Amino acid sequence: MRMTRALYHSVLADLSRPHLFAKERVGFLFARLGTAANSLHLVFPVDYAPVPDEQYIKAANLGIGAEISSASIRLAMQRTMDTGEGALHVHMHEHSGRPRFSRIDSRELPLLVTSFQYACPGAAHGGLLLSKDDAIALLWLPGQADPIPAERISIVGYPLGFYGRQ
């Protein structure tokens, strides 16, 4: 996965803002696909849509960092359908070092991606999880039922950054 440092900073800035009641913020990145040698898939997030404050729901389960309304998911689905771009659910765990998807993330992300795949089967969808200085991603490539971890996430700018490297 490759994205510009400007886009990465805008995502970090948004996700770092406190919410009135949600423990963490959520957003969606929209990404295009590229192909390289040896069947390597390249995923290029090109735009970020924060989930507006009013689309967060007070979660009944205290273990959930953020619950968002179906409206925000529908908007993301509509965009993938309109543009052909993939949708990546993005959130951040407020610590340094390599983050890990929680059990709730691992349970909910496939359900969300299924919706995105219905809306735009030709794109790569998934989830991107940031920490303060690292990131990992799970990606469902077109036509694939199972995800693969992003081999690495390149932040392209000054300086270059490489996250999630195996």
Next chain:
Amino acid sequence: MSVDRYSRQSFLGKHAEALIRTCVVGAVGLGGGGSHITQQMAHIGFLHYILYDSDVVEEPNLNRHVGATKADATDNTPKIEVARRMILGLQLEASIEAYQSRWQDHPYSLRGCDVIFGCVDGLAERRELEACARRYLIPYIDIGIDVHQVGTEPPVMAGQVILSMPGGPCLTCLGLLTEDELSKETARYGSAGPRPQVVWANGVLASTAVGVAVDLLTDWTRGLRQSVYLCYYGNQAILQPHIRLEYLGTEVCPHYPPGQVGDPLFKAL
């Protein structure tokens, strides 16, 4: 890997060696400039190379082609093989994907690079290479040199090192590529002989380009935060930032809009 080998570049940072070892570097053109670059990258510790050059070594290359020998000129050794030999001589475990062709014939490999060096002749070649780098979000470092002579004045040697960063100003924004010059280029390339090149000027530009790449990767200076456009004035042995950098606006490059990345995407109307 020997610790001692890199002890004198440990100031690059504690993660520098790992970053350098895993970075995939592309070099298009392995002649006067590219041969310096591959040699230096191998010395520094880079292990992953994607290389392109369709040419073989000939006698006129020996005035500047680092690593090429008299025997290579006699045997017409492909330039990619000279580069491979030089890299493997320093890095036994290097992975080298080398094509004796134009990069356009094997573009998929280039897309996997983390940084691309362009050491190509001509403006049209630069434009194509930069367009590929932009589309696949890869920093592109361009070097070039030319020699002009007007009337009875001494020849003037000039060159450039440019870092074209996705999202930032491109070679067109920076004024290196103009439609006028592109249309004229096939008719001329300097006037001091066919494609004039000398080893010392190539060395200055290639070394500077490698320095830019290492800084970009390791952030050791913590100072590289904007476009690089360095002009080389060979007659005076001066390398300095181009004045155009002072007048760049903050607007996004109009030639490569942010959304135009990845494979072309077709949608039914």
